[in-house]
Amino acid sequence: MLRQFYQALGKLEWGLASIGAGLCLFAIMMITVISVFGRYVLLTDLIPGSFNIIERMLFPMMVFWALPLAHRDGVFPRLEILPNILPKRLGNAVAILALTVELAIFVYLTWRLSLFSLAGFESGRTMQLGSGYFPVWPFMMMVPVAFGLMLIEMVWQIGGHIRYFASRRPAEITRQEMF
Amino acid sequence: QSLTVSASLPQVHFWVGKFMDPFVDAIEERTDITATRFYAGELTSVGRELDALQGGVVDVAVPLLAPYHEGAFPLSDVTQLPTIGTTSVTQTKAFLELMASDVELADGKTFYEYEIAPKNIHAWPVATTAAYAISFADVEPDGADALKGLPLRAGSALHTIFLDELGATPVTMPSSQSYEALSRGTINGTILSVGDWKSYSLQDVLTYTITGVAVGHWGSYLAISDEGWSKLSDEQKATWEETAHEIALQNAEAIEAQEGEVRSAAEADGSSFVDIADIAPSLQDAINAASVNTWKRWVEQTEADGHPGLATARLWADLTKAQGGELPEGVQAFLDEGM
Amino acid sequence: MPEAISLSIVIGWFLFFLLIGQHVATVLFGAGIVGVLLWVGPPVLNGIVGQDVFFTVSNYSLSIIPLYLLMAQLLMRGGLVLDLFRVGHRLAGYRRFPLGVATLIIGGLLGAVSGSGAASAASLATLAGPELERVGYSRRFSLGLAAVAGSLSAVIPPSLIVIIYGSITSVPIGKLFIGLLGPGVLCMIVYIVCLAIFAEDGDMPEPEKAAADEDERGAVAASVFLIGLLVVVFGGIYGGIITVGEAGAIGAFTAMVGLFAMRRIGLRELAHSLADSAKISAMLLLLVIGAQIFARFLAFSRVPRELLALAEPFIDQPGLLIAALMVVLFLAGMILESAAVILLIVPIVLPILEAAGVDLLWFGVLASLMIALGLLTPPVGLSAYAAAAAQGYSVAEIFRPATKFALVAAIVVVGATILFPGIVTFLPSHLD
Numbered sequence: 015m016l017r018q019f020y021q022a023l024g025k026l027e028w029g030l031a032s033i034g035a036g037l038c039l040f041a042i043m044m045i046t047v048i049s050v051f052g053r054y055v056l057l058t059d060l061i062p063g064s065f066n067i068i069e070r071m072l073f074p075m076m077v078f079w080a081l082p083l084a085h086r087d088g089v090f091p092r093l094e095i096l097p098n099i100l101p102k103r104l105g106n107a108v109a110i111l112a113l114t115v116e117l118a119i120f121v122y123l124t125w126r127l128s129l130f131s132l133a134g135f136e137s138g139r140t141m142q143l144g145s146g147y148f149p150v151w152p153f154m155m156m157v158p159v160a161f162g163l164m165l166i167e168m169v170w171q172i173g174g175h176i177r178y179f180a181s182r183r184p185a186e187i188t189r190q191e192m193f
Numbered sequence: 194q195s196l197t198v199s200a201s202l203p204q205v206h207f208w209v210g211k212f213m214d215p216f217v218d219a220i221e222e223r224t225d226i227t228a229t230r231f232y233a234g235e236l237t238s239v240g241r242e243l244d245a246l247q248g249g250v251v252d253v254a255v256p257l258l259a260p261y262h263e264g265a266f267p268l269s270d271v272t273q274l275p276t277i278g279t280t281s282v283t284q285t286k287a288f289l290e291l292m293a294s295d296v297e298l299a300d301g302k303t304f305y306e307y308e309i310a311p312k313n314i315h316a317w318p319v320a321t322t323a324a325y326a327i328s329f330a331d332v333e334p335d336g337a338d339a340l341k342g343l344p345l346r347a348g349s350a351l352h353t354i355f356l357d358e359l360g361a362t363p364v365t366m367p368s369s370q371s372y373e374a375l376s377r378g379t380i381n382g383t384i385l386s387v388g389d390w391k392s393y394s395l396q397d398v399l400t401y402t403i404t405g406v407a408v409g410h411w412g413s414y415l416a417i418s419d420e421g422w423s424k425l426s427d428e429q430k431a432t433w434e435e436t437a438h439e440i441a442l443q444n445a446e447a448i449e450a451q452e453g454e455v456r457s458a459a460e461a462d463g464s465s466f467v468d469i470a471d472i473a474p475s476l477q478d479a480i481n482a483a484s485v486n487t488w489k490r491w492v493e494q495t496e497a498d499g500h501p502g503l504a505t506a507r508l509w510a511d512l513t514k515a516q517g518g519e520l521p522e523g524v525q526a527f528l529d530e531g532m
Numbered sequence: 533m534p535e536a537i538s539l540s541i542v543i544g545w546f547l548f549f550l551l552i553g554q555h556v557a558t559v560l561f562g563a564g565i566v567g568v569l570l571w572v573g574p575p576v577l578n579g580i581v582g583q584d585v586f587f588t589v590s591n592y593s594l595s596i597i598p599l600y601l602l603m604a605q606l607l608m609r610g611g612l613v614l615d616l617f618r619v620g621h622r623l624a625g626y627r628r629f630p631l632g633v634a635t636l637i638i639g640g641l642l643g644a645v646s647g648s649g650a651a652s653a654a655s656l657a658t659l660a661g662p663e664l665e666r667v668g669y670s671r672r673f674s675l676g677l678a679a680v681a682g683s684l685s686a687v688i689p690p691s692l693i694v695i696i697y698g699s700i701t702s703v704p705i706g707k708l709f710i711g712l713l714g715p716g717v718l719c720m721i722v723y724i725v726c727l728a729i730f731a732e733d734g735d736m737p738e739p740e741k742a743a744a745d746e747d748e749r750g751a752v753a754a755s756v757f758l759i760g761l762l763v764v765v766f767g768g769i770y771g772g773i774i775t776v777g778e779a780g781a782i783g784a785f786t787a788m789v790g791l792f793a794m795r796r797i798g799l800r801e802l803a804h805s806l807a808d809s810a811k812i813s814a815m816l817l818l819l820v821i822g823a824q825i826f827a828r829f830l831a832f833s834r835v836p837r838e839l840l841a842l843a844e845p846f847i848d849q850p851g852l853l854i855a856a857l858m859v860v861l862f863l864a865g866m867i868l869e870s871a872a873v874i875l876l877i878v879p880i881v882l883p884i885l886e887a888a889g890v891d892l893l894w895f896g897v898l899a900s901l902m903i904a905l906g907l908l909t910p911p912v913g914l915s916a917y918a919a920a921a922a923q924g925y926s927v928a929e930i931f932r933p934a935t936k937f938a939l940v941a942a943i944v945v946v947g948a949t950i951l952f953p954g955i956v957t958f959l960p961s962h963l964d
């Protein structure tokens with residue numbers, strides 16, 4: 015039941031990253047290419063405000079949508095010397111400590127970020143777009159969502175480590191993809 | 194009292210070295226307030242000074258860069274409307290008058306009550322910049338047609354309107370990125386005050402500047418959070434207000450002086466400055482038409498967003514003229530007629 | 533709480549959680565949050581977090597990163613690395629030293645389209661590792677050489693480290709790219725000399741010449757395409773036609789269209805390339821955000837200013853200052869991820885560099901070079917790890933040859949760059 019929920023969550027994160035963030039990146043590329051084409055070939059600005067669209071909308075959305083999957087896939091760098099040389103059970107205990115502190119930090123961050131985006135929503139926070147202004151708060155809302163998904167992953171990992179610790183079996187090896 | 198004072202710009206910028214520092218020096222000397230100063234975005238970044246004040250990160254932000262707070266200070270943009278024959282000194286005086294004005298713009302609220310008070314801060318003007326000029330890199334437009342589609346950098350929504358009306362292609366980017374963009378032709382020019390070139394090394398790349406017409410003057414604030422303000426005694430508050438007024442005027446003189454220095458240095462390096470009266474007639478007409486249309490579009494857009502654009506523009510026009518400035522031909526008629 | 537105690541707690545927190553293997557970004561968040569909390573209290577901390585997380589990412593300069601990652605991802609998935617290697621293999625004539633040189637040159641070419649040293653090392657280890665072994669190098673040396681060749685991706689522009697350095701110092705990234713070109717090529721030459729000196733014999737017999745490869749003509753075409761791409765990207769930047777960000781977008785776009793036309797990638801590969809580039813960017817940006825929060829603590833603590841006061845005697849001797857900083861960077865690069873090194877150290881030393889009148893372009897190139905060498909050294913050397921992981925071999929063994937290369941490059945290339953700053957500054961000064 016729990017595992018099914020976790021796997022469904024994984025699919026959601028993959029969807030956010032590959033479809034959502036991927037499309038944002040594709041759009042950043044195309045907007046830039048079209049702008050350069052317009053500037054040199056047609057001598058006109060085909061996409062007014064493209065700088066602001068990339069900076070305030072597409073790039074932050076790409077980053078925050080891809081963040082949960084990057085976290086789940088274990089691409090975040092960390093120093094692995096000590097965890098690799100510690101005896102298994104001690105290593106397990108140390109991992110629980112590191113993850114619990116990480117969870118606490120991200121709970122705090124998620125809470126503050128929720129308040130910040132809520133304030134942005136209430137004040138109708140805007141960004142410049144060409145000669146006018148456009149709401150920026152919907153893009154800010156993505157941040158607590160991303161951090162919230164990471165929280166679930168952290169709880170899941172802590173649970174896994176505690177189970178292994180209790181069953182005295184060796185801990186699951188953390189996935190580490192290289193880039 | 195101990196206050197945290199923060200600048201998002203470095204000390205070399207005139208709003209920091211020639212406003213923030215002398216202001217804080219004077220306050221520390223005249224009252225028993227002490228201040229811890231932070232520079233160059235250590236604590237607050239450009240355009241996020243209001244967040245820092247409201248979030249309690251700092252007590253005082255100098256400058257609070259109103260034009261970079263995208264959409265947060267809708268009426269403050271009024272100082273960026275095009276004018277003729279204005280300087281930092283005239284517009285600083287006009288801006289001080291605007292902040293002190295008791296003219297009701299909407300819902301019985303003055304400019305200060307509409308723009309500043311609801312944000313839980315107290316604010317005073319720092320000096321406005323010198324006139325924003327239209328400058329080019331390796332291009333000397335010989336007529337209105339030469340501007341068609343020319344990519345020029347716009348620093349604010351208002352510049353975008355102006356460049357758009359001029360027929361150029363507005364490219365929005367912060368000045369910090371314009372050196373690279375100018376040197377590789379991503380943009381062919383920029384709208385910026387000449388005194389500001391120094392902060393971004395633009396004197397090395399800009400070669401031709403049209404003067405005499407101002408694409409407005411940027412205004413910004415000295416701002417203190419309500420919480421910080423409430424900690425001051427009445428006597429301290431009075432000294433604070435008086436000092437802010439005094440340093441703003443000094444700051445304006447310093448900005449005009451820097452404008453002259455940078456211009457002389459650039460001229461010595463072969464950069465040319467041409468008065469609007471001496472450029473091609475078609476170009477003169479295009480700039481004047483774009484100036485008038487900028488007033489119109491700003492008023493329309495601001496009203497459409499639900500803010501008193503027309504009343505603010507009228508007040509600013511009066512204050513500008515009272516200081517000896519002129520409006521582009523056709524602006525007064527538009528303001529009199531209304532919308 | 534006395535400031536000395538607060539500072540000790542923050543440093544202790546930082547080292548402890550780094551050592552027990554917490555994510556580096558989390559360590560930065562944690563140390564920064566604890567630091568601000570101890571120094572100025574909760575209200576200030578609450579005001580910092582929200583705005584810093586969103587607006588640190590809302591930065592145009594940093595949006596260049598995924599574009600260069602995308603270009604490299606597409607080329608790898610399109611099999612261009614394999615092609616390049618086929619051509620190099622053929623040109624080297626299946627002989628020992630020439631094949632080693634070819635591997636380094638391929639690493640350099642790959643570096644010119646890729647910004648990260650780990651991905652290149654992994655693909656070179658897979659492709660070149662077994663071949664180098666067949667022509668008589670030891671397994672350890674073969675994989676070490678693949679790691680070295682792969683690490684060139686961080687040394688030859690474009691380089692992600694340099695993009696991050698440019699975004700925090702406002703030094704034009706285009707100038708940094710061009711400035712890195714001289715030292716990057718010099719580094720490659722030094723590696724070729726190292727190859728001749730440090731070579732280790734393996735126990736495999738000299739192979740017979742392999743049968744002619746059917747795909748060889750396709751391989752030549754693909755390699756020509758790659759060179760063409762380089763001309764577009766660097767020609768565009770150096771010719772002053774486009775900015776670095778635009779070059780990244782056009783490079784990725786050209787790679788996408790070209791590879792589609794050559795039927796080397798489909799929508800599936802494109803989707804995966806996009807997702808992976810976004811993922812790696814997200815990882816890097818979380819580091820940038822963490823570093824930003826940590827930098828807020830540094831600002832409140834005034835540590836950088838006290839360091840500046842401490843460094844006062846050295847301000848008149850920039851040479852000594854630089855040498856000391858290079859040692860610090862090399863040591864930090866040994867244990868930390870390269871982006872984290874730039875993000876942590878540059879904000880602290882920036883005031884000192886400015887006071888000493890050091891050219892920030894030159895310093896940025898030098899610092900990036902030094903940090904890139906850390907990709908080859910224990911305990912954290914991502915290129916060496918990637919090469920080891922790709923072939924399931926012990927990373928400790930690979931570190932032995934790789935560290936030798938890194939040390940020689942550190943002394944020769946960095947030394948030459950300090951003695952002759954023109955290696956860095958000559959090309960960018962002709963850029964305008």
Ligand code: NA
Nearest residue numbers: 643646685690
């Ligand atoms: Na590279």
Ligand code: NA
Nearest residue numbers: 866906909912
């Ligand atoms: Na290392």
